[in-house]
Amino acid sequence: MTEAKIIDGKAFAADVRGRVKSAVDVLKADHGITPGLAVVLVGEDPASQVYVRNKGKQTLEAGMNSYEFKMPDTVSQEELLAKVAELNEDPAVNGILVQLPLPDHMDDQAVITAIDPDKDVDGFHLVNVGRLSVGATDGLIPCTPLGCLLMLKDHFGGSLSGKRAIVVGRSNIVGKPMFNLLLQESCTVTVAHSRTDDLPGECRRADIVVAAVGRPEMVKGDWIKPGAVVIDVGINRIEKPDGGTRLVGDVEFESAKSVAGAITPVPGGVGPMTIACLLRNTVTACCQQNDIPEPPM
Secondary structure, eight states: OOOOEEOOHHHHHHHHHHHHHHHHHHHHHHHOOOOEEEEEEESOOHHHHHHHHHHHHHHHHTTOEEEEEEEOTTOOHHHHHHHHHHHHHOTTOOEEEEOSSOOTTSOHHHHHHHSOGGGBTTOOSHHHHHHHHTTOSSSOOOHHHHHHHHHHHHHTTTOOTTOEEEEEOOOTTTHHHHHHHHHHTTOEEEEEOTTOTTHHHHHHTOSEEEEOSOOTTOBOGGGSOTTOEEEEOOOEEEEOTTSSEEEEOSBOHHHHTTTOSEEOOSSSSSHHHHHHHHHHHHHHHHHHHTTOOOOOO
């Protein structure tokens, strides 16, 4: 049997960013509007700093305005909420993202709830969660599940109708929104998790496997139906036998790629799509706020 097609997330994300830039060019030329994304970073977490820096760089490359606000980890929740309220009122800011996780003395949900739902480009606000769950088309969709969906639709030529899908993992950030997105695409969807009876058997029934459970290499190759498409959302750092560490997904890549029809690698699969979809959401938010049609993306 031939090995799975490797779905190149880096190349796909670059294509999405290119389409976002074209849409931004249209907004500038036809409407005199430049979308703006504000990112708030609290504290000195090195991984968050790198992520925020990449977001800012890619926002500017897409022709948008990037606003970064760095606050010390000693800042009070009231001060952070005041900054969010200020950004909610700023017409130059179309998207607001508060980088998570926040310091222990803050309530993540209270901060997310303070963001204007129409500027919540992470798609985490309860209003956007509700919009997605009832199939509304005007909500902002969480970036990682949206990226997974775009890759799946590209692979299947646009339609997922009738496919049997399984989402392994039930988080609010990936698992639950992924379920809703696949349901909207007329898939038959199972949500499974670490306590599912006969998890391997459930996976073997699926044409699409989205692994987002947060356990390194949990999904084995013999869990995969021959020819199925595997989207691996997991990013786990594990020890190498000869010292050092390496990144792996939630799927055992080597065994799965000999069975699957297509698979995303880790790294270089789903990861690059997250920022690309954040930029896409910012353009969507900008168009909705200005009541103008969204250019094709």
